[in-house]
Amino acid sequence: MNLKLKTIANLINKEDIVLDTCCDHAYLAIYLKKNNLCQNVYASDISKNALNNALANIQKNKVNIKTFLSDGFKNINEPTINTVIIAGVGTNTILDIINNTPKNIQKFIISSNNNYYDLRKKMFKKGFYIQKELIIKENNKYYPIMLFTKNKTKETKNTLKFGKSNNKEYYNYLLNKELLILNKIPKNHLIQKLKHQKNIKYLKKI
Ligand SMILES: C[S@@+](CC[C@H](N)C(=O)[O-])C[C@H]1O[C@@H](n2cnc3c(N)ncnc32)[C@H](O)[C@@H]1O
Known part of the structure; x- marks a missing residue:
């Protein structure tokens, strides 16, 4: 099992009744079951081939x-499920x-392939807060893994933008990305420049 799936498994508790949507090969569900890491686990996928x-x-x-x-929960009626994994x-x-x-559903463990700011913002609007965010690096790409629950925690525009991982290597990578973007913005595009300067200031501080 790869690092991403192992990291997700570490966020599961004994009392969780888990659905791994998008299970593909079901490696994660099998790992959880074999190692008795939760109360029960279900696996689903939209693709017949994957299933x-x-x-x-x-x-x-x-x-x-x-x-x-x-497709997601559409054909699933298991009211005991309290934890949902959506990854990949x-x-x-x-x-x-x-x-x-x-x-x-009390708890979501999410690993998206893109648009993390959008994801955090929309989850926040739905009343879900980031309890934990872990960064893994695979094939030279960083993947944030987010644990959301309804327990209120402090969120700011910056935590929604950059997450709550406290992972210095990842923040350095984001900082370099911001610097590259900033350098490409023409001098007279002041508002755009200011937005990236603010991001850079925040990323340098944390
Ligand atoms: C790249 S695999 C990810 C496998 C594993 N979760 C991981 O992170 O390594 C993506 C899987 O998501 C499934 N999938 C895509 N959209 C879905 C949906 N709406 N509901 C359920 N499964 C979906 C695909 O069929 C595919 O098997």
Whole structure:
């Protein structure tokens, strides 16, 4: 299992009843079940092909995991699920899935492929706060993994933009990205320049 899935598994608690949407091969669900890391785990995917692979892996590993062929929660009716994992897809798909989840879901563990600011902002608007954010680096790309719950925590424009990972290497990478953008903005585009200067000031401070 890769670093991303292991990091997600570390955010799961014993009492969680988990659905891994977008499970693909179901490696994460199998790992959680085999190591008894949660109360129960379900796995789902929108793709028949992916789900067939998941089923084959589940059988091979001799574990008991109920699976669903489903776009997000659309074909799932398991009211005990309290924790949802959505990983390896983009922010638009993630938000579509979340818009159709039952209201009783307490905890989301999310690893998006893009648009993290948008994701954090929209989750905040839905009343979900970042409890933890971990950064992993795979194939030279950084992936934030976010744990959201309804427990209120302080969010600012900057925490929504840059997350709450406190990962210096990641912040340095973001800082260099901001500097590159700033250097490309023509001198007379003052408002645009100011926005990036503010980002740079914040990233230098943390
Ligand atoms: C790149 S894989 C990610 C696998 C694993 N979660 C990971 O992060 O390594 C993306 C999976 O998401 C599934 N998927 C995409 N949109 C979905 C949706 N709306 N509902 C459920 N599964 C979806 C795809 O079929 C695919 O198997």
